[in-house]
Amino acid sequence: MPEIIYKKPHSLSDKPFHYCPGCSHGLVHRLVTEVIDELGIADNTIAVAPVGCAVTADEYFRVDTVQAAHGRAPAVATGIKRALPDRVVFTYQGDGDLAAIGTAETVHSAARGENITIIFINNTIYGMTGRWRQPLCRVRSRRPRPTDATRTRRAIRCIFAKCSRRSTARLISRAQPLTACRI
């Protein structure tokens, strides 16, 4: 009997991704939902979507989702987690959302030790609005290069390193207040 050893995670919807070619959002969505499946927490998880390319994350994550205002996802997640402490609450944020407009919410949710997980996707630009730079943009780069293959591969390696099965399980089950995956 053939055995299925690789398949689309159940927590990932069938909707085709709207993300640009070369963007790693689709890959990270897969990793996140894979981990949700492995831990068997889809029924107990609430996602908080950002403003930015992943604003419609609810269309891909098959878990209850709350869409936050720009940068406010950690505050929204704080409210959810304080209301329902036995749920797994995570935010999914880009760099403009997390590291520019939402710096205060990010830093203070970590400082308070909120039991939430922040998944940070840094592509060094505001993707939706036409590649505006953001604070984590490399100083010497002439312009952002969001589709640079080398960087994307490095990013994927980085995410895999951070989100290998064991460490991701730890990441979600221990619910560290802030986990930044620098891409």
Added chain:
Amino acid sequence: MSEAVLMKGNEAIGEAAIRSGCRHFFGYPITPQTELSAYMAKKMPKIGGTFLQAESEIAAINMVYGAAAAGVRAMTSSSSPGISLKSEGISYIAAADLPCVIVNIMRAGPGLGGIQPAQSDYFQATRGGGHGDYHLLVLAPNSVQEMACLTAEAFNLSEEYRIPAMILGDGTLGQMMEPVDFSLVPEPVFAEKPWAANAMRGRGAQNVVKTLYLSPEELEATIIEREKKYDIVRDSLQRYEAKFIDDADIILCSYGITSRIVETAVRELRNEGIKAGIIRPISLWPFPEKIFKRVRPKAYLSVEMSTGQMIEDVKLACECKAPVYFTGRTGGIIPEPSEIIDKVREIHREVC
């Protein structure tokens, strides 16, 4: 057994919220609402609730958004400059049809303004404050007792209609002490929340709390659907108190603490033989316009602690069938009864 206790207005709001089943309060320090946050900080841990001092008003209102989206009764409070900061979040809460209670204990603006009481956030409270086509249920108490009662009602109404509610008080009401009887405070009526994003838990379908609609047709449809709800509220939730209106030549309109001063003035005017009456809106949105259709005074006088904001609603409600005058103080000054009396005498000479 009912028993009145002496409490500050801010504390009465806190106690009423707790009795209404609110267990999640997200605040940020600002004068003159501090006693409310302090009361919640003291009480919430004892009853297994959450008091969280956020890093900003913006974070606090977004925590309310999260908690309300998760399906619990949540509350935040602030004063004028803080409400400006919360306005973004309030717009999102309204757009997501989430119930919650927001308290504004007004102080004088604009800008940092002052810390003394004012009523200059009427436009902000009743016209939106944030962006987009939305409304809040705005309730304006004029006593410590009413602060408690309207807080409880705000929670119930907000859940019933899925419209965020605002208690619009001012520094005087927040800080002053009066007897309050909690047996008169309405009981909580909890609504079912099948829409809450509280994790699927066998529901089978995903709940999403969102405010983005990239299709204009879809967005327009959701706004029109919400507007229908506002129409029901406009018709059924108009609250006011009217006194001496049947034979009144001049009707004084005021809300909140100003209405207490107006009542003193009107009683004195009546002793003088001037037929003055009172309409005190309790719901500022929806504005109680129906009562204005049933009276025929020779003039109206809007008395406010602002440069004249509610006067616009008075003009709309009476359809300018009689002249509408204004008097008031602003910048943190409370008008004296004598100032109001002088103004009414002047109007009386003009119109009677």
